[in-house]
Amino acid sequence: MERKKDGGIQMEGPIELSGRGKAFMQLELAIQGARVSGKRLLVALVDLDKFYRVNETRGTTFGNDVLTIIAARLEQTEAAYSEAAKPGVYKIDSNTFLVMMEVGKEAKQCWKAVDGIKHEVEKPVSDSGKELYMTCSIGASLFPQDGLTSERLLCRTESALYQAKEQGGNRTVFYNAEDTNRMNRRIAIEMGLRPALFLRQFHLSYQPIYRLSDGRLRGFEALIRWQHPELGLISPHEFIPIAEYNGLIIPIGEWVLREACKMLADMTKYGLSKLTMSVNISPVQLQDPSFVQTVWNVIQEFSLSRQSVELDITEHIMMHSSEQSIMAITQLRAGGIRIALDGFGAGFSSLHHLMELPVHSLKLDKSFIRRIDLQSAERHVVEAIIGLMRKLGLEVVAEGVEYKEQYELLKEWGCHYVQGYLLGMPMDPTVIDTSMLASFVDAAGPQKQKAASRI
Secondary structure (H helix, E strand, O other), X not given: OEEOOOOOEEOOOOOOOOOHHHHHXXXXXXXXXXXXXXXXXXXXXXXXXXXXXXXXXXXXXXXXXXXXXXXXXXXXXXXXXXXXXXXXXXXOOOOEEEEEEEEOOOHHHHHHHHHHHHHHHOOOEEEOXXXXXXXXXXXXXXXXXXXXXXXXXXXXXHHHHHHHHHOOOOOEEEOOHHHHHHHHHHHHXXXXXXXXXXXXXXXXXXXXXXXXXXXXXXXXXXXXXXXXXXXXXXXXXXXXXXXXXXXXXXXXXXXXXXXXXHHHHHHHHHOOOOOEEEEEOOHHHHOOOOHHHHHHHHHHHOOOOHHHEEEEEEOHHHHOOOHHHHHHXXXXXXXXXXXXXXXXXXXXXXXXXXXXXOOOEEEEOHHHHOOOOOOOHHHHHHHHHHHHHHHOOOEEEEOOOOOHHHHHHHHHHOOOEEOOOOOOOOEOHHHOOXXXXXXXXXXXXXXXXXXXXXO
16 A cells, blocks of 8 residues: 555555455454464454544545554454464444454453554545544454453454443443343343333332422422332333434333323322423423423313413433424423423533523522532522522422431422422322322421431
8 A cells, every 4th residue: 555646545555454254263263273372362353433434525436445554453453462373353333443462461462452543543634635533433352361262252242342432432441240130131121111111011100299388288299110020110211312323212201291281180080280290301302393282282171271381391402402492492382381490509500501491490400409408509509599589480309309408408499399209209199199289388398297307
């Protein structure tokens, strides 16, 4: 391989880029060689990040030339670090290479070899006076500690590469059992999500929210739960991101909204027409063009007032907002639906976001409430936020209230509403006490529950 005078690529002759079959056969031979020599075998999958952009912008001919250059660099790196004489670089996919090399028993030798691979791949490629820079993701495993057969080593190397890509790419990940267990669990959850709705494995719990000024029950927050037949109870923090990723959050979210509104409608039998029902909404739902109409249809189906439904959104929506999602929030707000900014303080909280979103109320995350009864920074921050929100005309809901002292401080500071284990844990709809719904909570409301006090 040599370069033209104008900086272009001139190939002396194509370097053979072997297929998967030959690569796997050579891996088996390499394992046998490492077993005989008593050395460790490093197996790495090198994947060029977003290589499709090269083909799209420069053409497939140039892309193939780049792949040939990368293959040559990997062969040179493998020859420099490997303690075996046989070559060990094979192209097994459109832009993925399998590299295998015998290395010493010290961990730093493995990392040094992989770093050398990444460094060589990411050197610029010149063409017509311009330089192309690429990044790569590498998944790696070691014989014999990660597997004794070519099939096992490849599976675990692919698992490591998957982890590298999941973490954003442009990084190296060595296989470890925890990552594989985590990936296997994720796959099991993905497989179980689709039939879970049809098989009625989801259910809702309802946590009461109380008004601090007079102790009245303000309403409930609907919380989804999933009882998997094999994995047991799966937290929404675990399965909701997966449902968002594969799009199943759309039908799941609609089911949650319908069930919560049905529950609220049933409460009117006890003369409780002024309660509100809070439902958590995913950013993916807001990007669905039919979401707003779905909300109107569900509310109409159960003959509810629009003011009795509150949709909880997070600031994550602003971080990844689209014109569609902002329009949906605006339409819902204009139509009478209450909008709450949930988990304020837990992420990238911003007053700028607060001013841009058409919200009625702000929910302080429980991580802020946890230490307010102690002499802590959170104590002063929460008090200041409540005062500021009141001046802005926004209601404040404190989440995660667990101690009487927290309740009393929030009431003193002028917080509007509270929820948490002190006042009521999430309850199955079949065990909600109707006398609790119809009654008031007096000024010493927390004492009615199993009160706790911090020592």
